[in-house]
Amino acid sequence: MVFVFCLERYKCHAHICEIHDLTANCSYKELRNVPNDLPDDMVVLDLRFNVIHRIHDDVLGKYRYLKSLHLDYNNISFLPTNVFDGLEHLQGLFLTNNNLDFSVSYEVDVFRPLKRLERLDIRHNMKKGYTSKVQYPLFENLPNLKELSLDLIGDPGFDNCGFEKLQNITKIVFENCDLRLILNNTFSMLPENLEEIHLRKCNMIRSIEADAFRSLRNLKTLVIHHSNMTLESALKLLYPFENKHMRMIQFTRVNPGYKCPVETPSAVILTRQMMQHLQKICFNTLVLTENGIVDFEPKSLLWIQYPECIQNIELSGNRFSLINGFKLTELWDISRKLTNLISFDMSYNPLSYRNVGQNIKNFPENKLSSFNSFFWKNTESDKPLCLGKRNYVTPARESSVQTIHLPLPPNLRQIRHRHYLANQQLRNKIVFLNASNLIYLDVAYVIVRNFPEIELKGENNIKYIDFSGIPSWNTSMSLFANSTTVILGFTGIWQTVQHTRHYFSFIPEVEELDISGNQLWQLRYDTFFYNQKLRKLIMQGNLFDELPTALMPLEKLNFLDFSGNILDSINATMRNWLDKQQKKNGNFKLFLRGNIFKCTCGTKDFIRWLFETNIEFDEPNKQYKCMLSNGSITTTVKVYQKFHDHFSICHNEIWLRVGIGLLVSFITITVPLAIIINFKWQITYWFYRKFRKAVETELKKKFVYDIYLSYSNQSLYWVKNLLMPKIENCWKMKMCLEDRDISVGDAYVDAICDSIQQSRNIIFVITKDFSDKHWGRFEIERAKYEKYASNLQKIIIITRQVPVENFPTEFEHILNDVILINWSEAENENDWENLRRALIADIL
Incomplete structure (x- = not known):
């Protein structure tokens, strides 16, 4: 009887917790206590995100083989003295986000039994607001401790923590930092052998003394992240490490502006005095990201005493440019000294944002005056930019120099310069010198007036290139000659790729190619003729209604991403080709998520193939959306499960004909x-x-809108003041307008597709600027698709003084299926009558 009772308890708990390979996952189970009926030989116990208030002192000792114990995000407020007895094999203990005030209740040695503990995380437990001395718990009986993470509250006292006994500790993370001051003796009791220290989320630091880390002689990594202190004060902490070697110095979001709920960084101008300690350190990696830096003095930022030590530099998320005035000369000198630099990152740099100037008002006037002569010029032609009480203007136009030569450090392998937003014109040509070791170049979404041609002086070994989001560039650049991974998403290549012979011949060595989001709907048969090494092709978010035969020459292709297109099936020719690729190359992956297939008699062979082929899909269960012949939406899994019921009528197709x-x-x-x-x-x-x-009448019940309206900016006034009131108020029809009914977001394409599908008719108002409308071409193609699918009743085109050359060519194949109304300038009643008849004459 007792055996049956115990067995039932274990079954019950096994249902609550997921037990697999000596790991018990009991997270998110609303447990109030630590379970005492789990297998005794567990190695990992995960109890995160429960409602445990107290741990009894005899429950954990049962699991004596535990190596990792996770108790994060509970309501634990007290730990009994013997709570960890028996856990002599425990290596990782995680107690973050509880209510454990270690400064008050844990002067006793609660961690004594954990002789093999290597990682201890007790962050986000102690409450903020302490102003007096805060004593931390005893750690001296943790001889194997390597990493310690804890809060830093009030006036921290580490003198009785036993840090001197921790011979193996190398890393301490201070988070939930609520210090007011960092004094020279604040960290004096930390272990001398410490190699890495993190200060994270420090909210109230008002003053920093330069010798605070004097006792940390072996410190190699200093990370300060998301802290409400000035960058100038944070840089003082580097004073003890002058003329020493460090692996990494990272200051990220170190700015008084990063304070909830509003996070707007104050503008920072780097000076030589601010950088004086950093310049005297031999460091391998420097990370100064998202610190609000808008400019820097000459011989400040990269004027380092030991340039040969630097291997990685990251300056992302600031707002300054290196390509400006005197900095070119300085950059030339510095690049020759950075002989071991491997990676340089200066991404996410919004130079043209207006709030750059607004934040400069926080700077002393004397610091600004020395920089204005370099970057600001008072000209009547330039628009003023308000910077506090004084008015400055945008930088003067640069000289007419057509080519700029940039010497690269000889060992530089990676340049990352994406999302560079600047209202400035770059030179027509940039020549990289000493670029033979460069293998990675990322300039995605560089938004400037004119993207320059890039040339390499010397051997070209670039393997990775990302040109996403750049609307115009020269494909004849030799830059791409040896690249094996090329990303060209959202570049607008649809304008030329569909009509250019051997378009991708400029990347003959490419093995991975991404051309997502380019509004492509067809390709020439010879598009990939010179890309025989291509193995991975990503074509997400285009307008293909079938797999193009241009893929068939790609014999090594084994990965194809066609998600987010408008495929309704895959024809027999392409199915046979895909199966051959699977047999030839093995493990072929095909991604089709985001398409709506047809499940009709004409596509039954495709549905059967989908579940019988050995190709690997992005939906493991092959559960894609599927439209039945009656217009209802289901899934391919449901159709395949009832294959006979759905397609039995197809056997009588001959007699039906x-x-x-x-x-x-x-x-x-x-x-x-x-x-x-x-x-x-x-x-x-x-x-x-x-x-x-x-x-x-029956069809109308399925529609949300009577009309989907597509128009450009030139017709906005006429639509909102004449057309919309007439149709909605007088004719009582419901319209879908892009500016009013469609929300901007990640799913904008899906919103347009759904709105057109839910509309009975579609009206295109064609004006001179309609070809410039961003989503106009997509709306036309979607309207053709819905008309073909018998979901759209009518396509009506209203032309308003549009020349023939500006009329969209996409309509030429469906002119017999549209109603064309040439709207006169006089706005006479005949035009309104023609539109009214086109919309409602057949159902009156």
């Missing part, structure tokens, strides 16, 4: 005879009209 042929022949003969003999055509037409009205 014979029947339809006989019926057509009968009607062809009898109707003309009936008209000639009996003159009964009025009755036939009356029945047709009534039948059409009933069908239309």
Whole structure:
């Protein structure tokens, strides 16, 4: 009886916790206590995100083989003295985000049994607001401790923590930092062998003394992250490390502006005095990201005493430029000295943002005056930019120099310069010198007036290139000659790729290619003729309604991402090719998520192939959206599970064709005879009209909108003040307008597709600037697709004084299926009557 009871308890708990490979995952189970009926030989116990208030002192000792214990995000407020007895094998203990005030309740040695503990995390427990001395718990009986993470509250006292006994500790993370001051003796009791220290989320530091880290002789890594202190004060902490070697110095979001709820960094101008300690350190990696830096003095930022030590520099998320005035000369000198630099990152740099100037008002006037002569010029032609009480203007136009030569450090391998936003014109050509070791170049979303041509002087070994988001660039650049990974997403190549022979011949060595978001709907058969090494092709978010045959020459292709297009099936030719690729190259991956397939008699072979092929899909269960012949949406899994029910009628297709042929022949003969003999055509037409009205009434119930309206900026006034009131107020029809009914966001394309699908008709208002509309081409292609799918009743085109050369060519294949209304300038009643008849004449 007892055995049965215990067995039932274990089954019950096994249902609550997920037990696999000596790991018990009990997170998010709303447990109030630590379970005592788990297997005794567990190695990992995860109890995160429960409601445990107290741990009894005899429950954990049962699991004596535990190596990792996670108790984060509970309500634990007290730990009994013997709570960890028996856990002599524990290596990781995590107690973050509880209510454990170690400064008050834990002067006793609660961690004594944990002799093998290597990682201890007790962050986010102690409450903020302490102003007096805060004593921390005893750690001296943790001889194997390597990493310690804890809060830093009030006036911290580490003198009785036993840090001197921790011979193996190398890393301490201070988070939830609520210090007011960092004094020279604040960290004096930390272990001398410490190599890495982190200060994270320090909110109230008002003053810093330069010798605070004097006792940390072996410190190699200093990280200060998201802290409300000035960058100038933080840089003082580097004073003890002058003329010493450090692995990494990282200051990220160190700015008084990063304070909840509003996080707007104050503008920072680096001076030589601020950088004096940093310049005297031999460091490998420097990270100064998101610190609000808008400018720097000459011989300040990279004027380092030991340039040969530097291997990585990251300056992302600030707002300054290196390509400006005197900095070019300085950059030239510095680049020759950075002989071991491997990586340089200066991404996410919004130079043209207006709030740059607004934040400069926080700077002393004397610091600004020395920089204005370099970067600001008072010209009447330039628009003023308000910087506090004084008015400055945008930088003067640069000289007419057409080519700029940039010497690269000889060992530089990676340049990352993406999301560079500047209202400035770069030179027509940039020549990189000493670029033979460069293998990685990322300039995605560089938004400037004119993207320059880039040339390498010497051997070209670049393997990775990202040109995403750049609308125009020269494909003849030799930059791409040896690249194996090329990303060209959202570059607008649809304008040329569909009509250019061997378009991708400029990347003959490419193995991975991404051309997502380019509004492509067809490719020439020879598009990839010179890309025989291509293995991975990503074509997300385009307008393909079928797999292009241009893929067939790619014999090594084994990864194809076609998600987010408008595929309704895959034809037999491409299915056979995909299966051959699977057999030839093995493990072929095909991504199709985001397409809506057709599940009709014409695509039944595709549905069967989908579940029988050995190709690997992005949906492991192959559960894609599928449209039935009646217009309802289901999934391919449900259709395949009831394959016979859905496609049994397809076996009678031959007889159905014979029947339809006989019926057509009968009607062809009898109707003309009936008209000639009996003159009964009025009755036939009356029945047709009534039948059409009933069908239309039923269809209307499925529509959310009567009209989806596509228009450009030039017709915005006419649409909102004339067309919309007439249709919605007078004719009582519901319209879908892009500016009013579609929300901007990551799912904007899906929102347009859904709105057109839910509309009965679509009206295009064509003006001179319609071809410049960003989503105009997509709306036209989607309208053609919905018309083909019998979801759209009418396509109406209203032309308003548009020249023939500006009329969208995408309509040329469907002109017989659209209603064209040439709107006169006089706005007469005939135009409104023609539109009214086009919309509602058939159902009146």
